[in-house]
Amino acid sequence: MQDLVPKEFKERNSLVINPVKTCQPIGAMYAALGIHGCLPHSHGSQGCCSYHRMHLTKHFREPVVASSSSFTEGASVFGGRANLETALKNIFAVYDPEVVAINTTCLSETIGDDVTSIVSGMEIPPGKTIINASTPSYVGSHVVGFANMVKAMVKQLSEKREPAQTNNKLNLIPGFVDPGDIREMKRILEAMDIDYILFPDQSDVLDTPLDGNYKMYPDGGVTIPELKDTANSKATIALGALASQPAAFELEKMHDVKAYTLKTPVGIKATDEFLMQLLKITGQEIPAEIEKERGQLVDIIADTHHQFHGKKVAIYGDPDIVISLTEFTLSMGMKPIHVLTGTPGKDFEAEINKMLKDADWESNVAAGGDLFQLHQWVKKEPVELLIGNSYGKLVAKQEDIPLVRVGFPILDRSVHSYLPKIGYKGAMLLVEKISSALLDRKDRDTDFELTEFVL
Amino acid sequence: MKNSIETKTLKAREDFIMTKGSNQQIKCDQQSLAGAVSQRACVYSGARVVLNPVKDAYHLVHGPIGCASYTWDIRGSLTSGSDIFRTSFSTDLREKDIVFGGEKKLTTIITELIENDNYQPEVIFIYSTCVVGVIGDDLKAVARRAEEKYGIRVIPVESSGFSGTKSKGYKAACEALLNLMEDFKEKSSEQQSSRTKKIGGKNVFKQQAAIMEQSNKENKANGQAEVKFSQSDTRKAKINALVKKLNHLSEIQTSSGINSYENLKQARRLIKQKQRSKTRKKLNLLGDYNLAAEGWIIKSYLQEVGIEVVAGFTGDAGIDDIRRAPTADLNIVQCAGSMKYLARRMKEEFGIPFLEISFLGLQDSLESLRRIAAQLKDPEIIENVERLIARKLPPVLAKLKVYKSYLAGKKAAIYVGGAFKAISLVKQFNQLGMKTVMVGTQNGKAADYQKLEKLTDPGTIILDDANPSELEEFMRQKGADVLVGGVKDRALAYKMGLAFFDHNHERKDPLVGFEGVINLAKELDLTINSPIWSVIGSGKNE
Structure with a gap:
């Protein structure tokens, strides 16, 4: 399929080829799993819920449990109220969660179900909590869905003490x-x-x-x-x-x-x-x-900076992570020349461009892009390293570029979810990954006669 | 724990679960309960898994991005030609499209696809999703206009997620395939009148020329080969050599997986060479998706005994193969759940009889080969089948004996999508001396459950559309050693400290035919007897 990626960029209005994002509900489901005793509930067709569980299970290699309103033809004509009410009754009767976090889907959003009013009209078993977030799949991306569910947590649950008193937290x-x-x-x-x-x-x-x-x-x-x-x-x-x-x-x-x-x-x-x-x-x-860790990290980068300096890199994935990765690779002397996220939003481009202002090279930056676009950029101006999720393997294999897997989803490697990428320790691990990727490539490409033990 | 059905299961779910020997009727083929943690998917998912392997078609998902993202290349179908089907095309519907309708965007995107110099779509499938069903985009109209304008086939797939279960999606995919076969009818009548319909557009003439050339070539090849095959010994010798090679190749494939393109290319060349050689009968292979080269293995058997596979549905299927499918003498159906409908419809439309077969498991493989031969009523094929079996069977039996010693007495729990898989697994476990203690499916029908009941021992739990807590409960209760299931169940089994065997889309080793029997045993041994289970702190049962 990569043979079909042309170097010349042609404006595409709407067609998305090989996405670098997915829809809101999966982000909401992931956020909801971060509440103790919570069963995420997807108010929509069964497929949505099934796909989100499957995708999360593939990334984390852990069981992911969530329920669905199991919409039928009838529900999408007459509204999903009955389905949601039955669903919640069944959920508390069978699965007995402490919390149910409901996310909507494109289907329930479009038919106009008012989940807040449905839930408020229901009898909730004592001691149980229901929260709900509106997560239409046709707005934003999975990251926005995550944000919406986290916002719902505080909006629907946070309570000021009477009289006001800080918890010092x-x-x-x-x-x-x-x-x-x-x-x-x-x-x-x-x-x-x-x-x-x-x-x-x-x-x-x-x-x-x-x-x-x-x-x-x-x-x-x-x-x-x-x-x-x-x-x-x-x-x-x-x-x-x-x-x-x-x-x-x-x-x-x-x-x-x-x-x-x-x-x-x-x-x-x-x-x-x-x-x-x-x-x-x-x-x-x-x-x-912690201060020592910082010093160690700086020491590591000083020891190895020659490996990174001037190396051209393409970074893609979710905006928050890509922004930080861009900053980090810049600080290592690398050249992030293609930076892309699938999530739409102007702030991303502004933020990245601000970082790149000091650099003297032309960079491609896009929000709301796709992997096809990134591939075209890479074809036009090759890079020595790709940093992003598993899907970049398409580009990596075709263009023969090493790929460091960071972000979501990572479906073809494991252990990533246990190790940090944040903090000084996380940065060390990232440096190790980037360095290994570059040096493995160098070793592969070096003739046997010229291969050295010390690099 | 004893009364787990009462304690952990919802009343409404009780009818969907039975114990062998209890004289109870199982309820199945129903919509899942609202609120259930069901493993089931939707209509769209059914359509997508069945249709997506059509390798040189453009699969365009009309909906918000998620539907395209989650199904992007999840099938693992191998291709010997184009791989455009592995590219994810989506209309990525946004809010304003939902408000004003998505037809305009869809039309633009089809234009973008067709007018892009690098793409030359002959066929575009447009999948409808939940939201498209609700906002009421007229896919048929958009598709028709595009067909008229560009002279290619644009086929809508009616797969709005909420409109039923996954089975309905299978049907929608089958309808789309039939739609493509309509071309065959048109083509034959056109050829008779030796006039080409003027539709206009850039691809149409090329496409028709290709089809005509193809059928000419075929006629020629058939005619010539007929004579040569019976006259020339050297050619026969050549074919034998090829068969040998191909078998060798399939062994390579099965032992280490297909991981090089060279491997693939070699396989394709051999298959092409063999196709050119004389085959006595033609059939279509339905309900095989060429996961881990399974379709190629089945094809290699069939070719060896003198049967040409016109089209695989839909593993490694090309548009032209599908268009020629109506020329086959017989349809064989492997995964009945997804493709029996197509077999029935092809019988109605083209008069092609069909046969339900299964190449999963030794017993079923042998039986299937013999039944196919018997159905085709060709003495040479019947003889060839026996020759193939005589050659392939003894080494498999010898290897199985070894694995049996590793696996006998182990208890298996099965939870898979299609009932045909469950049935063949129970048979295979019986053969390996294993016990099936729990068996369930997502989409089984009443007849399937009757078969399962017959095959299992008393006390076996049989269940339809189960949820994880039910699976967990029964596996624990029955002391299962291994769970056979899909991706979501893998994590559950591991968490319980149980072995897991992948029998789903993501499997990497072929499980069909003689090679598959060994692979299955090998993988079961690998997971059940892995040393990891012995280092878990607490016991797995109680």
């Missing part, structure tokens, strides 16, 4: 990242002795150990009391403008909890900013242990 919204990243964030917060509420929290949900016991609702996840308490925290740090900012702003608007939006802390600079912000808000010292 910090809210942290990690963004659309893996459990390994969330663990690393927690480690940093705990090392700094900061009391926090982190949500959504998929660690111990989608990275559980194998002990022979399957738990439909694993131990992890943010609890409902914690989500309620987010209104009383002293501040919210939202990591990733697209995935996390809407919820932080909502808390600020509703309860005057100050919101700080930062980049996903991938790389030195973004991690520095994250730590400085933690320090500013809490007044807690940055422990020597």
